[in-house]
Amino acid sequence: MKPVDQSAAADMFIADVQHERFHDHHLWDLRKGRDQERDQIPEWETLRQLASDIKAHTLTHLADYLEEFERNATANGVQIHWAQDAQEHNRIVGEIFAAHQVKTVIKSKSMLTDECQMRPYLAELGITVIESDLGERIQQLDDDQPPSHIVVPAVHKLRGDVAKLFARTINSDPNNDDPKVLSEAGRQSLRPHFLAADAGMTGANYLIAETGSFVVCTNEGNADISANLPPLHVASVGIEKLIPRIEDLGVFIRLLSRSALGSPITQYTSHFRAPRDGSEMHIVLVDNGRSARLGMADFWTSLKCIRCGACMNTCPVYRRSGGLSYGSVYPGPIGVILNPAIDLHRYRALPYASTMNGSCTSVCPVKINIHEQIYQWRRIISEKQELPLLRRTALDVAAKVLASPALYRRVIAGVDQVSREFPRALIYNPLNAWGLQREIPDAPKATFHQWWAKNRGADHE
């Protein structure tokens, strides 16, 4: 596949001033909300360390925990399926639905089913999947656009965009762009789908080995309706979502929504252990590259990710480029380190969509060393001799961020602690906002392009 040109896509996003400004400010507000929550919890850093350690332990004993989970879930009357890759996942889900004559499915948000491109596959089989998370539904109605953020899928759209889209697709009033009215229109249009669905689908935030149960966190309650109304509930889950014990949930639930949205908890935290009387519950455990990643010494800790989106909200490049520019279901810093392992050629430019300011690492609730992994991917890519082109790309991205002194100051303010372990060449590399700041103490008066032309341009080309 053609490499993703994140920089060019970001250009288009930035050119649209209104959208770019809202996106940037709104996501930064989420980051500030996260900080406020953190400040109210004295044990916050202890919780992050615990979360990171629990995940490390689970991942280093993953096979045993998977077996324990399977044993307990099966004893609870849940049917467990295993999928090595996206195709097998889709085939299994299709077969479950075919066996139950399912024609319509109501589904809550799941990055995994997007990763597997399940919807188009099921559509071919004549099965309609309706997204029930409002943001994800907006994206689905908009010509099946992928989500642009893993927690707030339509965050790149403004109210006017939604008003136009809803007028076109669900007959709402095109002249009313009040978010309350639009959300109500979304509710009214989704309700018949809930009631008519033959099956419900969810993802899962956590699988618990001890009990064979799984946990789904939503704000809309859509996962609970999807799971509790139709007689069939299928959950698709990556194998890395395991944690050993129920008591571990205390750590993760306390961190998740605070990191994601700056709220103490999601409105709904739902624990599914066994099917309701007269209904069936299936879990599809999906590998799709995860077991291979587990063997990558520099990158396996990315499997600790709990998909909170905090690294996106804090990332100056993400905030100013929009999630769609990454060309993957996983955008932002986490996408930058996940995607190259999936397709190095296609995603070779992504590790350069970073100022290396380390802000992602300092907010990550499971303490993934995101910016260090970004650096490792750059090394791998430069060893593959694709550097000159990529340097230019990286330069563009950094330049966009640094062109705004206000934003630049915010980038620097967002750096809580940055690893100083990088070689000097990288710290003082022009792609690195942090290194740049050390060389030019004040926020740059010239744009990055001008600075580059003056200081480094000569020895580059």
Next chain:
Amino acid sequence: MSSRDIILAQVRVNQPPASDLPKVPLFDANLPSPWPQFQASLQRMGGEILDCPEGVHLNALLAQHFPQAKIIASVVPEVEGNFNVVQGEDPHHLAEVDVAVVRARFAVAETGSVCFTEQELVINALAYLAQHLVVLLDVNEIVGNLHQAYQRPEFQMARYAVLHSGPSATADIEGTLVHGAQGVRTLSVIAYQRTPCVV
């Protein structure tokens, strides 16, 4: 070899060197008084507290609070509704319910959450298809934080256990908070002691 065995084998080969599972403390020294903390947290999450003045019957309180409500489905003995929720019945019937009245198993002060299992809800979908949810809570059954909550047996025993922290909400359109996204539009908690079982 089955996909299961292939995945497990590959995971085993690739697992990094083992690290230990840490103990999780309860972090419950010096927690604030549960009931005031619960009320503050619930309000933060968009829920509300309904005061039931001495001598006022819950039926009257609800009639006053939800004057438009036509169908009230109560699964608690303290409130008389006009809709029968029968265990094992098709949940789709519940789509017409205006107000559902249920009792919380327990609550969490830190997050303003109330916990239900399939036992309290009778039909799980009741708590989502109704337009409004009214929750009776015994204030002696509030734990301080989520660590304490996860010590409770419900999470080991129940088929379905859920924490509701305020009503259904979305901020998917321009970050504007709207209540009543797909589930209930309001969630109200009434402090009301559990009626002792009559044997």
